[in-house]
Amino acid sequence: xxxxxxxxxxxxxxxxxxxxxxxxxxxxxxxxxxxxxxxxxxxxxxxxxxxxxxxxxxxxxxxxxxxxxxxxxxxxxxxxxxxxxxxxxxxxxxxxxxxxxxxxxxxxxxxxxxxxxxxxxxxxxxxxxxxxxxxxxxxxxxxxxxxxxxxxxxxxxxxxxxxxxxxxxxxxxxxxxxxxxxxxxxxxxxxxxxxxxxxxxxxxxxxxxxxxxxxxxxxxxxxxx
Amino acid sequence: xxxxxxxxxxxxxxxxxxxxxxxxxxxxxxxxxxxxxxxxxxxxxxxxxxxxxxxxxxxxxxxxxxxxxxxxxxxxxxxxxxxxxxxxxxxxxxxxxxxxxxxxxxxxxxxxxxxxxxxxxxxxxxxxxxxxxxxxxxxxxxxxxxxxxxxxxxxxxxxxxxxxxxxxxxxxxxxxxxxxxxxxxxxxxxxxxxxxxxxxxxxxxxxxxxxxxxxxxxxxxxxxxxxxxxxxxxxxxxxxxxxxxxxxxxxxxxxxxxxxxxxxxxxxxxxxxxxxxxxxxxxxxxxxxxxxxxxxxxxxxxx
Numbered sequence: 001x002x003x004x005x006x007x008x009x010x011x012x013x014x015x016x017x018x019x020x021x022x023x024x025x026x027x028x029x030x031x032x033x034x035x036x037x038x039x040x041x042x043x044x045x046x047x048x049x050x051x052x053x054x055x056x057x058x059x060x061x062x063x064x065x066x067x068x069x070x071x072x073x074x075x076x077x078x079x080x081x082x083x084x085x086x087x088x089x090x091x092x093x094x095x096x097x098x099x100x101x102x103x104x105x106x107x108x109x110x111x112x113x114x115x116x117x118x119x120x121x122x123x124x125x126x127x128x129x130x131x132x133x134x135x136x137x138x139x140x141x142x143x144x145x146x147x148x149x150x151x152x153x154x155x156x157x158x159x160x161x162x163x164x165x166x167x168x169x170x171x172x173x174x175x176x177x178x179x180x181x182x183x184x185x186x187x188x189x190x191x192x193x194x195x196x197x198x199x200x201x202x203x204x205x206x207x208x209x210x211x212x213x214x215x216x217x218x219x220x221x222x223x224x225x
Numbered sequence: 226x227x228x229x230x231x232x233x234x235x236x237x238x239x240x241x242x243x244x245x246x247x248x249x250x251x252x253x254x255x256x257x258x259x260x261x262x263x264x265x266x267x268x269x270x271x272x273x274x275x276x277x278x279x280x281x282x283x284x285x286x287x288x289x290x291x292x293x294x295x296x297x298x299x300x301x302x303x304x305x306x307x308x309x310x311x312x313x314x315x316x317x318x319x320x321x322x323x324x325x326x327x328x329x330x331x332x333x334x335x336x337x338x339x340x341x342x343x344x345x346x347x348x349x350x351x352x353x354x355x356x357x358x359x360x361x362x363x364x365x366x367x368x369x370x371x372x373x374x375x376x377x378x379x380x381x382x383x384x385x386x387x388x389x390x391x392x393x394x395x396x397x398x399x400x401x402x403x404x405x406x407x408x409x410x411x412x413x414x415x416x417x418x419x420x421x422x423x424x425x426x427x428x429x430x431x432x433x434x435x436x437x438x439x440x441x442x443x444x445x446x447x448x449x450x451x452x453x454x455x456x457x458x459x460x461x462x463x464x465x466x467x468x469x470x471x472x473x474x475x476x477x478x479x480x481x482x483x484x485x486x487x488x489x490x491x492x493x494x495x496x497x498x499x500x501x502x503x504x505x506x507x508x509x510x511x512x513x514x515x516x517x518x519x520x521x522x523x524x525x526x527x528x
Contacts, residue, residue: 046250047250062434064434080265080462169441196351
């Protein structure tokens, strides 16, 4: 037991999780913005906009996240010299955030689209009847309801994002949880299972409240019909 | 479907405007594509020497195809394992025994919350210390992680599939004297499995994508080969694009398959619902001679 407790003084485990939370936070903002734009493109009446949105979603959703993150580090940075500013490690962090945001934007787009499908036809007809054109109708009537209908799939995407933030390890973000765990279990062969359980329970502690919050929010914000 | 919610049928003026925006959007999209291609060309990434590796038989025979083979092998083991794991714990979550139910719930919720990568890293070290798997350690670590995570998702699919069945199915089972477990096994699970087939194919896509995480423990799958082969030649960018293209093609095809299966299933359900119920024909009898089978009049198509 004492042997086990030394890992907390030897390694900064809360700090590792903090890196994952930061990755998740910035990537979630990026994914939400890009995903909303993509959803707007896909539900617009303009065929070329729909095509752009659909190709993005189909390409990104079917690509492994590992390749996307690796692309940021090896291709964009390594081969093209693409730099997102900041010092050496900061740059990798930002590239990882970018990869996570680009990947999850496709899922956010699909979540919002499924939310739009929960809005009854009458709402759109009423919006048009009072003279709103496409953008005002979308902004004032459809999207607010669509977001409320999309809370569960959006919450699921957020949970996936939290877990996928560990894939930043592929993108040379060496301070996040899975990289720290890898170092630890390689050096502390005597307590491999306790170390894994520590990190696993850490994720359970982060993920389960998000799930409960999602369920609670979706019930509280459900549009009464 | 969403388009019909948002728009009236456009009139002549709106149609002209949509056409104008459409052309603008097309130019924008093509412009974006051109910007990427010319940007790459300006950085010297469009030279034939960097791409012609991927049209040579040697590259495919010795690197990409063996990699793809390993990827698919891990994915298929992952799928089989996930279905078995999912059936066991899905049924466990439906059990009325509080202990079995509790254990299944904890297992499923735990493995759904733990990142796959964390499990891959753990199993890789754990297996190499405890089991003598030799060169296959990395693959089995990937397979184990995929089974634990996706198996938990499948368990939830099984549970929701059974919950979504009409209540009459279970009641009928109990009415003919089956126990709760037997009604589950003979009546409810088979139907739930058919209903969850599209979601199961979707999970296959997830498994295939996640198998690429094996890269981090040097499992020699497609991505790993694509990277190690191109690294010395300085065309990693091109290698990653080719690897991504292979994944996209396979996953896109699987996605389409899921759509087709889902459409088939939903049309079958609709047919059954709308099918006229023949009066006086005992259920289970073959349709009367001359009845075309696609009419959907067979009251008991699955027997």
